[in-house]
Amino acid sequence: MRRMTHALLILVDALRADHLGCYAGEDRGTPNADALAGEGVLFRNAVSQASWTRPSTASIMTGLYPSQTGLGGKWNRTREGRLRTRTLDPSIPTLAELVTAAGHATAFVGGNANLKPLFGITRGFTHNMWRSTSDGAVAAEDFERWLLAERPESSFCYAHFMDVHNPMPAGTIPARLDTGLDLSLVEESSQELMNYYAAAVRRADEHIGRVVRALKRARTLEETLIIVSADHGEELGEHGGMLSHGRTLYRETLNVPLIVRLPGGAFAGEEVYEPVQCIDFFPTVLEQLGCPPADVPGRSILPLIRGEEADGGAAFSEYLKPHRYGQSVTTRRHQYVQDYLLEETRTGSPDDLRPGVCVAVKGQPIRGGRFMATKVLIEDPEDEPTLSGVVDGVEEADGSVTVMGIAFEVDGATRFVTNDGSALSLGALEAGDHVTVDFATGPDGLRTATKIRRKAAGGKSKIWGPIEEARDLGAGLRSVTVLGMDVLIDGNVKVRALKNGNREERRESPVERVLAGDFIEVGRELYDIENDPLEARNIVDERPDVAQQLEETLALWTESLEGRSRTTTGDVDVDPETMEQLRLMGYVE
Structure with missing residues (x-):
């Protein structure tokens, strides 16, 4: 007869370790x-493998690095x-699939749209209770109801709380995760925003307490391995971003809390x-539940807790954007980061901005x-001109509409839709x-709108067309x-240019490209995290x-990924409802 045993994984989305009392x-x-x-x-140096939800949770649920799951990139818009x-x-x-196959009950509760069954990360749970909500009380209630109704003999449950990801009472400013919250679009000061964040952490702590109380009511607490952590951290102004993540590999987004309570309170x-x-x-989790081990680069932390291993080695993280690939290695004392500029783009200059060149300009009127640019990308000249603004x-x-001072004619062929696709x-x-x-x-110089899509308020405006x-x-x-429209570009605005056409034409994995030397340049950063946290x-x-030693460590790790890194997985068209959920979380405009 299998012994009664349980494993519970609690992830608080975007929770920084330094905002818990036990760390502070x-x-x-x-x-x-x-x-x-x-x-x-209490683990003082736990490291996420990515700085945003989809790749980090995919790594947690597969034991693989982001380049091995193929989910490191973000979205392509048609x-x-x-x-x-x-x-x-x-x-x-x-x-979840492995644990379910071994005969244990499995359940997922949470609300991040990246974890909808559509994307496959939570595949295998026999009870998948995903809900579209940022209120962690709903997930805690779902867990409590499931546990007390099912009372499984052995189980694995994953609870994902969203309160800290969306800490602002008025909701999320669209696209804040890419560039950080634009303080000119909100009334709050930086300190007030950090206060909102701290308040959200306290709310999430209440949900953790409710979950633990449910384990006590079910009389399973002393047979349960509890892991409390986060999928990633959050920027609070350290490197230019406010309430943002997914764009860097700095400590504030990778160093996550990790509390492991063993059955019976062992090693307290x-x-x-x-x-x-x-x-x-x-x-x-596999070891705790007595499941067969899996061939993954991750390794159980239970031997480290029991003193059977001397150290935890090094921790590795990645990020992938259309033109960049970043790697990080963290040791007990140092973090070393390498940032590769890939071949699809090159660093442009103001001299490249000549009449006839097509550009995509983000900024604000x-x-x-006039229009003040914050980003300029030289694009494919065959793309249709587009304007996004108020x-x-x-x-x-x-039969006309004026957007940001630019007038458009409207005729019977013009399509009008909302952000979710409604007419x-x-x-x-x-x-x-x-x-x-x-x-x-047209030849007479008049602009005729072919499609007008109403979006939610907020976010950067964009002009896309020839100079x-x-x-x-x-x-x-x-x-x-x-x-x-006159677009002003000062010396602080970076100009980037696509190389050899569309960025999606190249499908090699970033790992293969780094190993082949297929990149323009690489940036290197080294930090003493003990003395400069x-x-x-x-x-x-x-x-x-130290930099050379850790660069060699990263090189060996990169070589270990060769042949296991994925460039393609299944593709899916995101439905309008999910698009809106992702927009409210700040992932898409």
Whole structure:
């Protein structure tokens, strides 16, 4: 007869380790997590394998690194405005599948849209209770109801709480995760935003307490391995981002809390300073439940707790963007980061901005009918011109709409849709609406809208089209005219350019490209995380010995990924409901 045993994984989305009292060394209003730390083992150097939810949770549920799951990238938007993204390949077994196959009950509760069954990360749970909510109380209630109704003999449950991911009372500003929250779009100061974050951490702690109380009511607490952690951390201004993640590999987004309470409270009060990885949760749960081990790079942390292993080795993390690939290795004292600029893009310059060149410019309108750029990308000249911004006015009788000072004719062929794909009419638009306009310019110079899509308010505006005129204004300031609007570009704005056409034409994995030397340049950063936990000073030039050693460590790790890194998995068109859920979380505009 199999012994009664359980494993519970609690992930608090975007939770920083330093916001729990047990890590901060002071009262942070988190008594439930602190109590578990007192009854369990506290890991001071736990590292996520990615700095945003989809790749990090995919690594946790497969025991593989992001490049091995193929889920490191984000979204591709079709010309019709739909999202297309990758799902977890069915050939990759998930933790839930292995545990279920071994005869244990399995359950998932949570609300992050990245964890919908659509994407495959939570594949294999016999009870998948995903809900579209950021209120962790709902997930805690679902767990309590399932546990007390089912009372399984042995089980694995994964609870994902979203309170900290969306800490602002008024909701999320769209696209904040890519660039950080634009403080000009909110009324709160940086300190007020951090207060919101701290309050959300306290709410999440209440849900942890409710879950533990449910285990006590079910009389399974002393037979349960409890892992409390996060999928990633959060930027709070350390490196230029506020309430953002997924864009860097700095400590604030990778160093996650890790509290492990063993059955019976074994090894209570112990602390571990050696690095461990979130992919280690996979083999840890398998060992706890007596399941056969799996061939994955993650390793169980139970031998480390029992003192059967001397150290946790090194921890590795990755990120992937269309033009960049980042790697990080963390040891007990140092973090070393390498950032590769891949071949699809090259660093452009203001001199590249000439008449006839097609650009995609993100930024915001300013006084005088002008536009201040924050990002400029030289695009494929065959792409249709597009404008994304706020409606100034609608003339239904004349059949025209004006967006950011640019007028468009509307005819019977113009399509009107909402962000979720529902039909719309010109009369339903009004000043202040945020829209995206696709259009064509006739021989008479008039612009006719081919499609107008109303979006939610907020986010950056965008102009996408050919440069009509370029001027050097002096003092590092340039002006280009796009779609008849003057766009100002100062010396701090980075200009990037696609190389050899569409960024999606190349399908090799970033690992293969790094090993082949197929990149333009590589940036290197080294931080002493013991003495500089906020990573304010890059010491790569001061400590070339450490940098070289960790660069060699990364090279060996990269070689170990060769042949196991995936460039393709199953693709899926994201439905309008899921698109809206992702938008509310800040993942898409």
